Amino acid sequence: xxxxAFFIGCTIPYRVPFIETSLRKTMPDFNVELVDLxxxxxxxxxxxxxxxxxxxxxxxxxxxxxxxxxxLDILTACSGCFETLKMVNTHLISDPDLKxxxxxxxxEVDKEFKGSIKVDHFAEFMYTDVGIDKxxxxxxxxxxxxxxxxxxxCHFLKPPxxxxxxxxxxxxxxxHLIEALxxxxxxxxxxxxxxxAGTRTTDMDTGLKIAHEKIVGAEMAQADALVTVCPTCFVxxxxxxxxxxxxxxxxxxxxxxxxxxxxxxxxxxFSAGYKMHSIKVQSFLDKVS
Amino acid sequence: MxxxxxxxxxxxxxxxxxxxxxxxxxxxxGGCPVFKQYSRFNPRRIMEKLLAGExxxxxxxxxxxxxxxxCYTCSTRCPQGIDICHVINGLKNMAVKVKNTPExxxxxxTAILETGVTAGISQSALKRRTKLELPEILPxxxxxxxxxxxxxGVVAKLNSLKELAEQ
Ligand code: SF4
Ligand code: SF4
Numbered sequence: 001x002x003x004x005a006f007f008i009g010c011t012i013p014y015r016v017p018f019i020e021t022s023l024r025k026t027m028p029d030f031n032v033e034l035v036d037l038x039x040x041x042x043x044x045x046x047x048x049x050x051x052x053x054x055x056x057x058x059x060x061x062x063x064x065x066x067x068x069x070x071x072l073d074i075l076t077a078c079s080g081c082f083e084t085l086k087m088v089n090t091h092l093i094s095d096p097d098l099k100x101x102x103x104x105x106x107x108e109v110d111k112e113f114k115g116s117i118k119v120d121h122f123a124e125f126m127y128t129d130v131g132i133d134k135x136x137x138x139x140x141x142x143x144x145x146x147x148x149x150x151x152x153x154c155h156f157l158k159p160p161x162x163x164x165x166x167x168x169x170x171x172x173x174x175x176h177l178i179e180a181l182x183x184x185x186x187x188x189x190x191x192x193x194x195x196x197a198g199t200r201t202t203d204m205d206t207g208l209k210i211a212h213e214k215i216v217g218a219e220m221a222q223a224d225a226l227v228t229v230c231p232t233c234f235v236x237x238x239x240x241x242x243x244x245x246x247x248x249x250x251x252x253x254x255x256x257x258x259x260x261x262x263x264x265x266x267x268x269x270f271s272a273g274y275k276m277h278s279i280k281v282q283s284f285l286d287k288v289s
Numbered sequence: 290m291x292x293x294x295x296x297x298x299x300x301x302x303x304x305x306x307x308x309x310x311x312x313x314x315x316x317x318x319g320g321c322p323v324f325k326q327y328s329r330f331n332p333r334r335i336m337e338k339l340l341a342g343e344x345x346x347x348x349x350x351x352x353x354x355x356x357x358x359x360c361y362t363c364s365t366r367c368p369q370g371i372d373i374c375h376v377i378n379g380l381k382n383m384a385v386k387v388k389n390t391p392e393x394x395x396x397x398x399t400a401i402l403e404t405g406v407t408a409g410i411s412q413s414a415l416k417r418r419t420k421l422e423l424p425e426i427l428p429x430x431x432x433x434x435x436x437x438x439x440x441x442g443v444v445a446k447l448n449s450l451k452e453l454a455e456q
Contacts, residue, residue, distance in 0.1 A: 040434045201391060
């Protein structure tokens with residue numbers, strides 16, 4: 001078992017806890033022990049960074065210190081947390097002045113950022129450390145004939161020089177992860193588009209419009225579901241479709257977090273969690289079985 | 290011009306240095322998901338204003354910069370290698386100093402200050418967690434979070450924003 005400091009973030013445990021179930025159940029099958037630490041908000045790469053960049057670096061560094069103290073690398077379950085923690089870790093390692101400034105603040109709480117650990121995202125871990133073959137070998141109920149619209153989202157891939165996950169213009173890893181389960185990852189309009197979450201804080205309508213366009217694209221490609229690797233994107237599309245229906249043409253596309261789909265294909269019973277989705281997934285489940 | 294602040298003028302100079310290579314090609318706007326839906330937000334226009342030294346109230350006052358969703362599409366594609374998303378973030382930091390901050394951001398910062406996390410712990414969330422047999426959430430050390438928000442000046446900024454809202 002490889003131990004990781006499990007960075008669950010705020011969105012998953014409080015808003016979409018069934019995503020947490022999918023991670024906690026499946027990760028041990030791939031030799032990962034998830035260690036919980038009392039992390040605070042990552043904090044949010046949108047709001048907090050926009051409010052005060054130095055405070056954002058400092059609060060993130062405090063979280064990184066908790067993992068450093070345990071000598072554990074961080075595994076994030078949310079792309080926003082991934083961006084914040086990996087970006088701050090990279091900035092502080094490469095910029096001694098900024099590191100000094102942040103450590104000056106951290107002294108107030110008896111902490112010091114050292115730069116001794118790495119930050120990874122669960123999907124990148126599944127692709128690179130576990131590998132497609134090993135995932136495919138665990139599939140018991142292949143999702144044959146199922147069409148999936150893959151949504152990479154922004155923070156998982158960008159800025160590419162920091163995230164170093166995939167080509168931001170032509171990403172392929174998530175498609176391969178989906179196809180490892182026996183499903184088909186279909187091309188669709190606006191595949192690379194953002195989920196719009198960052199704009200919802202300022203203007204709900206514009207944020208929803210951005211998300212709506214993508215759902216329409218996925219439906220036009222006759223996808224059976226949309227799959228995300230970020231809980232915020234998940235909320236934008238799942239709960240989002242309910243909100244969109246008030247202003248735009250109604251859509252009804254089931255949305256899954258990648259690990260839910262993986263668990264499904266491995267034979268896990270996540271039915272208690274599926275019931276908590278905003279967009280009903282029963283018709284999708286019927287197609288699978 | 291916005292109220293005099295040598296600190297902000299200094300930051301503006303830094304931002305200007307970052308955008309001076311911009312040749313106004315519009316690639317940033319072309320790929321921007323927000324511009325596509327709401328053309329009043331235009332990253333190329335923001336760069337143009339910065340290039341012209343238009344460090345005016347307008348840049349902050351109509352909340353344009355807050356429409357940026359922070360997706361880094363512009364930064365990834367800019368042929369001049371300008372990190373536009375980062376520049377807009379710098380403008381947002383400056384906007385907070387001149388007290389232009391959307392309500393949603395103030396709410397979020399307040400939540401972190403009071404609980405250490407952004408999404409509050411609601412009863413319905415706890416019920417769902419019980420149903421799913423999930424472990425208890427380890428609470429963060431709130432004293433440390435608050436101390437850091439104090440020494441980095443976040444608390445002071447939040448207080449003055451709230452005072453302004455009450456007026
Ligand atoms: S893409 Fe770069 S060079 Fe072109 S207008 Fe935008 S900032 Fe300027
Ligand atoms: S980072 Fe902001 S300005 Fe750049 S493309 Fe995304 S939303 Fe538009």
